[in-house]
Amino acid sequence: MTELNAVVVGPDEDEITPALEAEGATVTRLNGVVTRPVLEEAGIVEADLYVLTDIGQATTIPIVCDLTDDVRTVVYARRTVPEFVKGQLDIAIDPKLMDASLVAEELTD
Template sequence: MDVIVVGDDPERMREALAAEGHAVTVADVGNRPGLEEAGIHDAEVYLLTEMAQATSISVAKDLNPDLRVVVYAEGSLPDFASRQTDLVVDPNLLGPDAVAEEL
């Protein structure tokens, strides 16, 4: 599965995804150019690990409406972003290996 990760990764989610055999691409910034360069049009999952970039969810869904959006971060999403998100996981409740396995 092609996964694009946006945000800091203190929980080492990228490594867990790669260990499960997922193709992981990192977009340092979740803006249109960054997401397009990371291959958002062909991605299956958009994984956000930093709530500060929650607005990038709208950009990602605009570029690829079929994306499955997963947020793996502490905190809460703004209402507009939560309506476009398929799954929100708090890293304090579930580790990166379990999330990567379920994807």
């Protein structure tokens, strides 16, 4: 188990947050409209992992990438990732295809 800091944005009906915590990650959860100041306050600059579960908040990915080069960006959602984000994304995973515990295990290794 590797300890890492993660920021998870959006609803968590597929339970990625508890899965990451079970693997030893410290998780900050954000809901609602997420802006640059909100991300900074949540500690995104020190985070190792940014997990987006709400495709409606896809514009946060370029903001995260602008704030830090050291974060892995992950979309864990059932909807398709918009084209404008794909180049800045490390990985996109559909929860129907991969269970949250397996995703968390891979992300923390």
